[in-house]
Amino acid sequence: MAEASRILQTMLIPTFSQNPSLYTTTIHSHRCFAPSTAKRSSLFDRIRCSVSTASSGTTESTVQNGVAWGCDADSLENAAALQEWLSESGLPPQKMAIERVEVGERGLIALKNIRKGEKLLFVPPSLFITADSEWSCREVSEVLKQYNVPDWPLLATYLISEAGLMNSSRWSNYISALPRQPYSLLYWTRSELDRYLEASQIRQRAIERINDVTGTYNDLQDRIFSKYPDLFPAEVFNMESFRWSFGILFSRLVRLPSMDGRVALVPWADMLNHSCEVETFLDYDKSSQGVVFTTDRAYQPGEQVFISYGKKSNGELLLSYGFVPPEGTNPSDSVELPLSLEKSDKCYKEKSVALKKHGLSASHCFPLQITGWPLELMAYAYLAVSPPSMQNQFDEMASAASNKSTSKKDLRYPEIEEDALQFILDACEASISKYSKFLQASGSMDLDVTNPKLLNRKLFLKQLAVDLCTSERRMLFRAQYILRRRLRDIRSGELRGLKLFDGFMKLFN
Ligand SMILES: C[S@@+](CC[C@H](N)C(=O)[O-])C[C@H]1O[C@@H](n2cnc3c(N)ncnc32)[C@H](O)[C@@H]1O
Numbered sequence: 001m002a003e004a005s006r007i008l009q010t011m012l013i014p015t016f017s018q019n020p021s022l023y024t025t026t027i028h029s030h031r032c033f034a035p036s037t038a039k040r041s042s043l044f045d046r047i048r049c050s051v052s053t054a055s056s057g058t059t060e061s062t063v064q065n066g067v068a069w070g071c072d073a074d075s076l077e078n079a080a081a082l083q084e085w086l087s088e089s090g091l092p093p094q095k096m097a098i099e100r101v102e103v104g105e106r107g108l109i110a111l112k113n114i115r116k117g118e119k120l121l122f123v124p125p126s127l128f129i130t131a132d133s134e135w136s137c138r139e140v141s142e143v144l145k146q147y148n149v150p151d152w153p154l155l156a157t158y159l160i161s162e163a164g165l166m167n168s169s170r171w172s173n174y175i176s177a178l179p180r181q182p183y184s185l186l187y188w189t190r191s192e193l194d195r196y197l198e199a200s201q202i203r204q205r206a207i208e209r210i211n212d213v214t215g216t217y218n219d220l221q222d223r224i225f226s227k228y229p230d231l232f233p234a235e236v237f238n239m240e241s242f243r244w245s246f247g248i249l250f251s252r253l254v255r256l257p258s259m260d261g262r263v264a265l266v267p268w269a270d271m272l273n274h275s276c277e278v279e280t281f282l283d284y285d286k287s288s289q290g291v292v293f294t295t296d297r298a299y300q301p302g303e304q305v306f307i308s309y310g311k312k313s314n315g316e317l318l319l320s321y322g323f324v325p326p327e328g329t330n331p332s333d334s335v336e337l338p339l340s341l342e343k344s345d346k347c348y349k350e351k352s353v354a355l356k357k358h359g360l361s362a363s364h365c366f367p368l369q370i371t372g373w374p375l376e377l378m379a380y381a382y383l384a385v386s387p388p389s390m391q392n393q394f395d396e397m398a399s400a401a402s403n404k405s406t407s408k409k410d411l412r413y414p415e416i417e418e419d420a421l422q423f424i425l426d427a428c429e430a431s432i433s434k435y436s437k438f439l440q441a442s443g444s445m446d447l448d449v450t451n452p453k454l455l456n457r458k459l460f461l462k463q464l465a466v467d468l469c470t471s472e473r474r475m476l477f478r479a480q481y482i483l484r485r486r487l488r489d490i491r492s493g494e495l496r497g498l499k500l501f502d503g504f505m506k507l508f509n
Contacts, residue, residue: 067244069163070180074105078177079271085173086268092122094268101304104273104323110299120305121269121282122290129158129171129265136169137161140231147224151263153216155253156245157237159265163245164236174267182247183322186210188461196465199434200472201336201365202315209250209319217242250320256291258284266291274321275306276330282307313367314471324467327474334367335472337479339380339427347388354383354398364401368428368479376401378420379411385419418490425483428476435473442466 071078079098087093095114101107114120131151135141140161144154162169169175181187185206188196197203217239225232252270253263269282269291278296285292293307309317311332314324325333340363341351352362366377379400386393393413400411413420442462 066181067163067241069166069175070178070244071176073179073181073183074100075177076100076106078173079106082173082177082267086127090124090126091268095120096305098271099304101273103275103304106271107273107304107306108271110301110303110305112301114295114299114305116295116298118295119285119288119292120295121292122285122288123266123269123292124290125284127267128291129155129174129267130262131155131158133158135161136165137231143224143228143231149220149224152246152249153220155263155265156216156242156249157220159245159248160237160241163241164233171267174265178248178252180244182244182251184247184250185319185322186213186243186247186250187322192461196438196461197468199431199438199469200315200465201338202319202468205315205319213242213246214239216246251322254282254291256282256284258286264291269293272305272307274309274317274323276308276325276332278306278308280307281310314468318464318468322464324464324471327467327471330471333471333475334369335431335475336365337368337373337377337424337427337431337476338363338365339377339384339424340364341384345384347386347391347394350391351383351386351394351398354394355401357395358398358402359404360398360402368475370475370478372482373424373479374403375410376403377424381420381423382411382413382416385416385423386413387416390416418487421483421487421490425480425487428480428483432473432476432480435469435476438469439466439473 076098083098095110095112096108097111098106099109101109131154135158140157144157149157159175162171163175166172185193185202186209188206190207190210193203193206197206221237225234225237249265252265254266254269255261255263266282272282272293280293280296282291282293284290295305299305309321312320313332313334314330315335317330318324341348341355345351348362355361355364360380364380366374366380368377379397383394383397383401386397390413397411442465
């Protein structure tokens with residue numbers, strides 16, 4: 001599904017930050033959707049439905065009245081009109097239909113028995129929206145061509161331009177069935193991010209993303225829209241419509257590996273929800289000349305059909321898609337652990353220089369998974385604790401800490417291993433206490449709210465944050481346990497060594 005990181009690679013503004021390590025296109029599988037989960041999802045979904053319009057009631061200026069197009073996130077009427085239009089426009093008969101579902105509000109359910117290994121969908125290219133799609137308003141497209149606007153901002157502008165034309169756009173049925181307010185951290189206000197996601201590094205990623213979207217809009221506005229006010233009226237092309245269109249792109253854009261990684265909005269295919277249990281993903285099929293996916297499990301009539309949006313952590317799923325899978329169900333889940341060099345370190349300068357040479361800085365985040373942590377994190381820890389006498393190895397350590405390093409050998413410095421593990425443990429425990437503080441306080445948060453819509457929104461965001469923080473803290477607890485065990489083993493080994501040495505000295509004496 002949406003390859004969110006690509007926005008940062010193709011955007012207009014060269015200063016945009018990049019964090020490619022966190023976004024992968026590969027797919028993972030897992031089991032989830034136990035009955036209890038489904039029950040919670042439907043309750044949760046009910047809150048979500050009333051939340052999609054509720055943010056307009058917030059007092060914060062960053063979330064305004066939203067856009068005039070699209071529909072409520074669970075609307076089936078618009079979805080039915082979309083299905084009809086797609087059939088008339090060349091979508092072949094399908095084995096699935098759009099329905100209200102337990103997971104993801106609306107989704108595709110099987111109408112017939114679907115076998116494992118079956119190809120489904122067959123959406124023809126005439127029904128995709130890509131950077132080459134024809135614009136209803138030619139003049140707008142001519143202007144944008146002159147400025148070589150990259151794919152993501154171009155698609156965002158395309159969507160707004162077509163949406164602004166309402167029924168005269170060829171895509172009006174598609175746009176009407178899109179959520180009016182996509183679930184995404186783009187719609188969280190700064191104080192909501194600060195309040196609910198203080199413990200998680202996803203907060204910073206969300207802030208950067210919001211700034212990127214705002215920066216892109218400002219850049220387009222300054223360089224293009226303000227020069228052609230008749231073609232780009234402010235009532236249509238404004239920050240709010242860009243928040244919407246980027247929210248749609250982040251949650252629905254597909255990268256098609258078999259079309260040289262081209263990005264596209266694929267109506268109908270983008271009604272499929274994500275499951276951590278499946279690995280299958282959307283791609284262009286050259287033989288049938290359409291977007292398809294191949295099922296990796298069987299479905300009975302009435303069951304919801306899923307694809308995978310990729311190997312993404314719960315934080316990344318929240319960031320782009322606005323949901324957090326149930327705890328423990330996402331095998332690709334990871335938490336970012338922030339590490340920093342000690343400012344008081346005698347070699348702070350030399351270590352910073354070594355890190356800089358390899359594209360890192362004196363503070364860096366590394367992903368921890370329930371199964372362990374990367375070699376890069378250990379290398380960074382070695383560097384952080386190494387004494388001045390090891391100065392000759394700083395470069396080697398910094399190189400191994402950067403994921404650009406080609407040699408993936410497991411660096412070992414037995415003389416500082418204990419310090420390095422203790423350094424990681426301290427960082428884990430500092431993080432755990434932030435999460436615990438938030439999770440303990442979350443029970444008593446927001447009770448002063450009197451506006452029911454606002455209460456719904458706050459409860460919904462808080463629940464998402466609690467789910468995210470619980471899953472992130474769980475991985476930190478696991479790392480803490482492994483680190484403590486390793487340290488205990490090292491220390492008891494040392495103790496044994498010391499005792500042996502003592503005994504030997506006594507004998508000698
Ligand atoms: C590509 S769209 C899928 C169709 C969407 N449900 C709709 O009705 O338009 C992605 C959005 O679906 C929802 N979604 C997808 N998978 C989900 C899941 N496993 N749990 C909860 N929501 C999910 C999220 O709101 C996400 O932003």
